Amino acid sequence: MPRYRKRKQATQRKNLIGSLLIFAVLGLVAFLAFFRYELQNKQLAYDTETLCPSNITSPKYVALVFDKSDAYNKIQQQFLRRFFDDFKANLLPGTRISIYVIDAHNNKEIAPDFVVCVPRTGDDANALYENPKLIRQRWHERFEQPLDLAINGFMQPAQADFSPIMEVFQTISLSAFPLGSETVPKQIILISDMLQHTPEWSHYRGQMDFSKLQKTLYYQRINTDLQQAEVNILYVRREGMxxxxxxRHAFFWSDFIQSIGGRVTLIEKIDG
Incomplete structure (x- = not known):
């Protein structure tokens, strides 16, 4: 009997060890499957130039508009650099940023002058299979540096005979906000003196009555739909203006933007 009991106990131990090994293998398989799923989930296809993910909707669409019809002084440039440092720090990964320039070339291609999507910063990296330092380096080299260069370049003056500000909203609607993105948050940030000047309508000629503009064929031609985009105006003061x-000038723009489906949530006079 003692020998039989010992053999039985040995068999039970072997069965227990075998069961534990099976559970360990199953656990390892489950872990590897989860690891592979997470890795595939992170490895989306990206456009090599813009860093924008392919075949998925961005969490937000942002359009930056620079008015190059006049110069920015040093104080204004410093204000804008500080503003954009804070702007970059609060962007969601995947946000699509389109930059536009207002100049005299009103007949140029209906497209942004610069496009980039926000990559991950590495703060949420999984240390098991990702390198936070490399992800942060990619954010800096592929996103922050090119965006800073673009912003600095667009702040340089370029004298122009006309300033077609109203027209740029139509360009943004057609090229920055893709079809099917009606429910996605959208934001437009304008850096401008907001002094519209075209042969059809000019604030320099005292044309500040939006109700009169709305009755013109010109308004029908530039009308568009901003899909309830949030509009922030960084109002650049001009000497002598x-x-x-x-x-009255601010109310004109508020009425115009509301009429084309936008929401003015900020009009801030920048320093300088």
């Missing part, structure tokens, strides 16, 4: 850059 105090009589034009007043509350």
């Amino acid at each position: 105090e009589k034009l850059q007043n509350k």
Whole structure:
């Protein structure tokens, strides 16, 4: 009997060890499957130039608009650099940024002058299979540096005879906000003195009455749909234009933007 009991106990131990090994193998297989799923989930296809993910909707669409019809002084440039440092730090990964320039070339291609999507910073990297340092380096080299160069370049002056500000909203609607993105948050940030100047409509000629603009064929031609985009205006003060850059001027733009499906949530006079 003692020998039989010992053999039985040995068999039970072997069965227990075997069961534990099976559970360990199953656990390892499950872990490897989860690891592979996570890795594939992170490895989306990206456009090599813009860093924008392919075949998925961005979490947000942002359009930056620089008015190059006049110069920015040093104080204004410093204000804008500080603004964009904070702007970059609060972007969601995958956000698509399209940059536009307002200049005299109103007949140029309906497309952004620069496009980039925000990559991950590495703060949420999984140390098991990702390198946070390399991800951060990619964010800096492929996103931050090119965006900074683009912004600095667009802040350089370029004298122009006209300033077609109203027209740029139509360009943004057609090229920055893709079809099927109606429910995705959208933001437009304009850096401009907001002094519209074209042969059809000019604030320099005292044309500040939006109700009159709305009755013109010109308005019908530039009308568009901003899909409830949030519009922020960084209002650039121009020397000698105090009589034009007043509350009536701000109300004109608020009425115009609302009429084309936008929401003015900020009008901030920048320093300088």
